[in-house]
Amino acid sequence: MRPRTMFARDPLSNPEPLIRRVYAYAAYRLGDGPDAEDATNDAFERALRYRDSYDRDRGEPVAWLIGIARRCVDQILVDRVTVAEPPDVEAPVHLEDETLNRLELSRVLGTLSAQDRELVALRYGADLSARQIAELLGARTNTIEVALHRALERLRRQMTREQSRSHSAPTPEGVRIEPSPPV
Amino acid sequence: MKPFWSRQRSFNIEDELRRAKPEPRSEFVLTLAERLRAQRHGARPVLRVALAAALTTALLAALAPVGALGSAGSAAEGLVNAATRVAATHTRPLAGQTPATNQYNKKKKCPKGTKKKGTKCVKAKHGTKGARVSRRGPHFTG
Numbered sequence: 569m570r571p572r573t574m575f576a577r578d579p580l581s582n583p584e585p586l587i588r589r590v591y592a593y594a595a596y597r598l599g600d601g602p603d604a605e606d607a608t609n610d611a612f613e614r615a616l617r618y619r620d621s622y623d624r625d626r627g628e629p630v631a632w633l634i635g636i637a638r639r640c641v642d643q644i645l646v647d648r649v650t651v652a653e654p655p656d657v658e659a660p661v662h663l664e665d666e667t668l669n670r671l672e673l674s675r676v677l678g679t680l681s682a683q684d685r686e687l688v689a690l691r692y693g694a695d696l697s698a699r700q701i702a703e704l705l706g707a708r709t710n711t712i713e714v715a716l717h718r719a720l721e722r723l724r725r726q727m728t729r730e731q732s733r734s735h736s737a738p739t740p741e742g743v744r745i746e747p748s749p750p751v
Numbered sequence: 752m753k754p755f756w757s758r759q760r761s762f763n764i765e766d767e768l769r770r771a772k773p774e775p776r777s778e779f780v781l782t783l784a785e786r787l788r789a790q791r792h793g794a795r796p797v798l799r800v801a802l803a804a805a806l807t808t809a810l811l812a813a814l815a816p817v818g819a820l821g822s823a824g825s826a827a828e829g830l831v832n833a834a835t836r837v838a839a840t841h842t843r844p845l846a847g848q849t850p851a852t853n854q855y856n857k858k859k860k861c862p863k864g865t866k867k868k869g870t871k872c873v874k875a876k877h878g879t880k881g882a883r884v885s886r887r888g889p890h891f892t893g
Contacts, residue, residue, distance in 0.1 A: 580791055583784045588775060595773030605779055612783060616790055670771045692768040724764050 579622040579629035580615060587612070589630055589694050590637045596677065596689030597641050600670075607644050611637035627703065634694045635704055638686075676726050684719035691716055 580586070590611055595604035614636050615622075622632050677685060690701045698716065702709040811819065861872035 578791065580787055583787045584780055587780050587783055591775035591779075592772045595775075600773040604773065605775065608775065608779075609783065612787060616787060670773075673767060673771045688768065692765070693772060720764055727764075 579619055579624075579632060580612075583612070586630055586633055590633055592695075593634055593637055593689045593693035594641050596693035597685055598644060599674065599678075603644055607637060607640045610640040610643075614640070627700065630694065631696060631700045631704060634690065634696060637694075638704075672727075672730075676723060676730060679726050680719065680723060683715075684722060687712070687716050687719050688723070 587608060591604055591608045594607040594611075595601075598604050598607060611633060615633055618636075622629065626632075677688065680688070687701070690696050690704070691698070696704070698712045699709045701707075701716075702712045705712070861867045864875055865872040866875045867873075
């Protein structure tokens with residue numbers, strides 16, 4: 569192992585973009601809101617405490633941070649005593665398209681398995697590449713790519729199902745979706 | 752109103768996931784970033800020392816071609832000399848050591864074969880170092 573010097577790059581030298589990526593990852597797994605903020609906060613607290621353990625030869629700071637954030641999110645999922653409710657969906661006619669899209673996507677994401685949701689959060693929330701995800705999860709890149717493809721396919725299928733349901737019957741407000749068990 | 756995946760003919764779920772990425776509150780980002788910066792700077796004084804050392808090295812390297820090291824060395828030597836001159840104390844007064852005393856106040860030496868005893872020079876005993884040899888060769892036997 570290469571000896572660490574005091575000139576090693578500080579992983580938290582530019583925190584703002586890192587905070588956004590970690591938050592997006594946490595929000596994809598926990599839902600947008602205070603839980604995601606708590607997880608982000610915890611992740612950065614731990615990162616600050618253990619920043620000497622960061623080895624830049626092993627990857628970018630964001631991959632190291634997401635590794636920490638994963639454990640924080642898992643902890644929050646375990647600590648959740650009551651089943652989390654998805655955000656209340658107001659009458660869609662009053663919302664802007666952008667907000668509506670986000671809410672619909674968030675609702676459909678909640679129907680995915682924990683593993684699929686984790687992959688989507690890592691890829692599209694934290695913006696990690698398949699190779700980085702593979703290193704983080706200790707899997708092969710090809711395996712991750714296939715798993716991601718399948719997760720997206722399931723997401724698309726679920727959306728189609730939702731669409732057909734909305735056509736056949738009026739959508740009830742505040743649909744409750746059972747969250748998937750933690751990874 | 753139709754859902755977005757049916758509104759767009761060429762719907763790409765990946766683009767949608769990227770576009771709908773959750774964004775943290777700007778207040779949350781600013782607060783957390785400020786706290787991180789404050790804790791980071793407070794806990795790393797070694798970096799400041801490293802910076803000072805690096806700047807000194809860079810300065811020396813930049814001035815070395817124009818003789819900065821030699822100049823610095825002679826300046827240091829001059830400083831040491833000046834300090835020595837100021838700090839030096841004389842154990843005896845030098846007033847009695849004049850050129851005259853140095854020339855005329857020489858001690859008298861005894862001639863060869865004699866040895867100083869008190870204030871006079873006496874003949875040295877036979878066998879002692881520097882004694883005159885009165886006879887050379889073997890004794891006359893007839």
